[in-house]
Amino acid sequence: MDDLTSRLQSVLRDPEAMRDLSELAAMLREPEGAEASGGDMPDPGADLPLPDMGKLLGISRMLGAQPPDANAVLLRALKPHLSPERAKRAEKALRLLRLWQIVSVLRESGMLSSLTD
Numbered sequence: 001m002d003d004l005t006s007r008l009q010s011v012l013r014d015p016e017a018m019r020d021l022s023e024l025a026a027m028l029r030e031p032e033g034a035e036a037s038g039g040d041m042p043d044p045g046a047d048l049p050l051p052d053m054g055k056l057l058g059i060s061r062m063l064g065a066q067p068p069d070a071n072a073v074l075l076r077a078l079k080p081h082l083s084p085e086r087a088k089r090a091e092k093a094l095r096l097l098r099l100w101q102i103v104s105v106l107r108e109s110g111m112l113s114s115l116t117d
Helices: 002-013 015-029 053-065 071-079 086-111
Strands: none
Touching: 002 053, 053 086, 071 086
């Protein structure tokens, strides 16, 4: 997950990559021809606002500044000593802990408020 965060930060710092992302987002928001989409099928993403790239960069920084979770540190230390089956379960638990940390940061940033209103 740290690799994903560093990749996201590098993309967000590159103006050309940001321009490409903006163009891609604009293309994704444009409805395709009615004949290609089957006529009156609604576009499920048409009402969703695009995320603010500045906020995403801030969230990325917030995630990087988070102190390591004690449970995650313990699981990582134990993982080499576990059976393969338990190591897989520990990896799933680590992913869930990281996901919970991301959700907490998103909630603090206010990006999840539009989903709960």
